[in-house]
Amino acid sequence: MKSFLRAGVGGLVLLVSLAVAAYSFYQLARAGNCASGGVYVSQRECPAGTARWAFALPISLIAGILGVFLLGAGLRGGAPEPPAPDDVTAGPRPARRYAVPAEQAAGMIRLLSLHQAAADEPPAPAGDPLARLERLRALLASGALTPAEFEQAKARILGGL
Structure with missing residues (x-):
């Protein structure tokens, strides 16, 4: 209800200010070229009320x-409400536990075992693709690599020849 009221008041202020700005512009245009006196030479004096319309025009635009x-x-629903403070605000917050799907967990375990196997073995010479392919075959046989991962790694090794 508060946002509906805010939108209604905003729309009303906008419409009234546009109407006042349009009428002020009309009155000033109708007055034409005039001066209020002083050092300016003018053919005629400004009509009464010209200063009032000249003042109303920028004020109505600001109100618009x-x-x-x-x-x-109001249309957006107002400012968002700040979150309510929970009763445990002092001290560190407990860690959240995240549920990981079984397929993703199995993939993570495979990657960790692949990393561990690579760390345990002495590094193969970078220029020896046959040794790298043999190591890949051993990882495939141990179950650390899926056939798809094996094919991707094999393609990389063979592509580097």
Whole structure:
């Protein structure tokens, strides 16, 4: 209800300020070229009320901008409410536990075992693709690599020849 009221007030302010700005502009245009006296040479004096319309025009434009902001805030639902403080705000928060799907967990375990196997073995010479392919075959046989991962790694090794 509060946002509906804010949008209504904003729309009303916007419409009234646009009407006042349009009428002020009309009155100033109708007055034409005039001067209020002083050092300026003019053919005629400004009609009564010209200063009032000259002052009303920028004020109504500023009020229109305010109306646009009120209307936008009302249509958007207003400012978001700050979250309510929970009863345990002092000290470190407990760690959250995340559920990991079984397929993703199995993939993580395979990657960790692949990393461990690579760390345990002495590094094969980088220029010896046959030794690298043999090591890949051993990892495939041990179950550390899936056939798809094996094919990708084999393609990389053979592509580097």
